[in-house]
Amino acid sequence: MRLAVIPGDGIGPEVITEALKVLAEVTPGVETTTYDLGAARWHSTGELLPESVLGELRQHDAILLGAVGDPSVPSGILERGLLLRLRFELDHHVNLRPARLYPGVRGPLADTSQEIDMLVVREGTEGPYAGNGGLLRKDTEHEIATEVSVNTAFGIRRVVADAFNRAEERPRKHLTLVHKTNVLLHAGSLWSRIVEEVSLEHPDVTVAYSHVDAATIHLVTDPARFDVIVTDNLFGDIITDLAAAVTGGIGLAASGNLDITRRNPSMFEPVHGSAPDIAGQGLADPTAAVLSVSLLLDHLGHREAARRIEASVAFDLATRDQANPGSTHAIGDRLAALVSSNARPVA
Amino acid sequence: MRLAVIPGDGIGPEVITEALKVLAEVTPGVETTTYDLGAARWHSTGELLPESVLGELRQHDAILLGAVGDPSVPSGILERGLLLRLRFELDHHVNLRPARLYPGVRGPLADTSQEIDMLVVREGTEGPYAGNGGLLRKDTEHEIATEVSVNTAFGIRRVVADAFNRAEERPRKHLTLVHKTNVLLHAGSLWSRIVEEVSLEHPDVTVAYSHVDAATIHLVTDPARFDVIVTDNLFGDIITDLAAAVTGGIGLAASGNLDITRRNPSMFEPVHGSAPDIAGQGLADPTAAVLSVSLLLDHLGHREAARRIEASVAFDLATRDQANPGSTHAIGDRLAALVSSNARPVA
Numbered sequence A, B: 001m002r003l004a005v006i007p008g009d010g011i012g013p014e015v016i017t018e019a020l021k022v023l024a025e026v027t028p029g030v031e032t033t034t035y036d037l038g039a040a041r042w043h044s045t046g047e048l049l050p051e052s053v054l055g056e057l058r059q060h061d062a063i064l065l066g067a068v069g070d071p072s073v074p075s076g077i078l079e080r081g082l083l084l085r086l087r088f089e090l091d092h093h094v095n096l097r098p099a100r101l102y103p104g105v106r107g108p109l110a111d112t113s114q115e116i117d118m119l120v121v122r123e124g125t126e127g128p129y130a131g132n133g134g135l136l137r138k139d140t141e142h143e144i145a146t147e148v149s150v151n152t153a154f155g156i157r158r159v160v161a162d163a164f165n166r167a168e169e170r171p172r173k174h175l176t177l178v179h180k181t182n183v184l185l186h187a188g189s190l191w192s193r194i195v196e197e198v199s200l201e202h203p204d205v206t207v208a209y210s211h212v213d214a215a216t217i218h219l220v221t222d223p224a225r226f227d228v229i230v231t232d233n234l235f236g237d238i239i240t241d242l243a244a245a246v247t248g249g250i251g252l253a254a255s256g257n258l259d260i261t262r263r264n265p266s267m268f269e270p271v272h273g274s275a276p277d278i279a280g281q282g283l284a285d286p287t288a289a290v291l292s293v294s295l296l297l298d299h300l301g302h303r304e305a306a307r308r309i310e311a312s313v314a315f316d317l318a319t320r321d322q323a324n325p326g327s328t329h330a331i332g333d334r335l336a337a338l339v340s341s342n343a344r345p346v347a
């Protein structure tokens, strides 16, 4: 396996070190190349994602990213120029975000009896993220700003199909479309029709619909209702942060930016940011980065290795001292030991 | 005061009866005219909002709406044809949504120590709600759906100015802009620049910014951080449902659709829907409708009456049997008695 690694800024490099440690235990012989991209590079060279680097990234089987960003970089620069650019250039149309409340983890909800285990399949390359819009009469009192959400049958169908396939493989076989079809009539109509069409090929998957506003209510009052959620790029951005919060915080949330055709390498990253305030102190929890490695292995077909990592994380979360989970290194060491131990850890 | 009343469908008429009962106690001599709009009318006549009715509505000082909607009406019809049409025709640019966790009310969060008391000022007449978009190559594999978010300096400035004015009047004098400026660069730039500009006129209001995805996290992990939030139409739709959930549910959430210039009557409505499943059984809690009356009175300058209603609701919520709050009528009777009692209820 040829893996491109973008440690990034802040706590990115720290959590990536641990994630690679765990990866090495389950999949020896991974060939890694490190790419220096992010706030630091932008500051020193003005570069965000040089064509040559993009070309090299394409030669890999997958990309593992820590986190990029720093308060010293104006908002939007790294997002549009690096993170979103990678998603668009590498056609990462399925943005996969599991949200599971692991035993032992205390979320913010009072009702701790709910079994939360959902998988959000967020569209990753269109919708309001298309970058299509503009300013007219800038800096006058008549200024107008537009943002165009672009939604294609092609783009929606491939994501919806993937979501149904994933729902098929899960015990509950349930899929919820989240949108705002009563207001965004055009995009809503297209999303609804495609979900209906694809559902005909999956008669054993039950289908529900929720407006995005109502979905945020359900996520805090009845999150157990969700199994697979399929949604548009912006709604997915919003509800996956909320889903992560409800299952213990973005410190534990992993994500995969997938090209399911495998024409381009998929990219895996913890949902948390670069957290510059705690960088370099060994305070970051590498669990989300480690879970991102699990998603990476699953995507590349190493299902058994992926499951071993997830089971190890589950075991560690259930048994760790929640108030003092240990340093970044210590958690990484524990997880590496767990995955390599012959005794299969309890899920 | 001339009040137009749209009881609507489902539990709408029931909660409106109680809301008017309470209104009559604090403001005798209100002249009400009832307008029959909603699912029932659409089914029997195909009408949503006839021009003549719209003309009559304009002749009033305010509009009180119960709830409209029924599963028998295809999604989008009543929303676009009635609810949103009213907001657009009557230039309801400030969509006001307070979210307060009243003593005695149990929200879904485990941490019950937080004092949640925020006011969301949601833009109401533009953004992705403009209805601007379309379908191309419908029902082919090359179909494209667009939705255009339209944002004007004029439209944003009046809402931002209103939000700052409201922040000025609150003890904490804090305002948070919620947007997604790192992705929606054009609209985000315009919103940010206007907030910055208007903030210069309010040096005593502290200003913060939160991406909408992060805001959903804060709303469940640290909602007390918010005082006044100003945001766009769609983000406002989403976060106010979440804010309502976190403060005890949409059953308690009130809203005002304001034309702050007073050229058109403003409209007040509980955030909850028509809940046809519980209609006609006396099970609906009229508290949100009653709180909407409080917003109505405040808007029309009857501040003391508005405060009396809010204090009565606060007292009732703190003292009611939470498991058995009583029937729709019983709650309405209690609130009417509280507002009319000479002894000023405890807030």
Ligand SMILES: CC(C)[C@H](C(=O)O)[C@@H](O)C(=O)O
Pocket (backbone or CB within 6 Å): A079, A080, A083, A084, A237, B182, B183, B213
């Ligand atoms: C950083 C930002 C561009 C990104 C997004 O909006 O997709 C982030 O919030 C995420 O969810 O990965």
Ligand SMILES: CC(C)[C@H](C(=O)O)[C@@H](O)C(=O)O
Pocket (backbone or CB within 6 Å): A182, A183, A213, B079, B080, B083, B084, B237
């Ligand atoms: C019913 C719908 C059109 C409406 C909206 O999206 O604004 C509702 O969700 C609300 O928040 O008042």
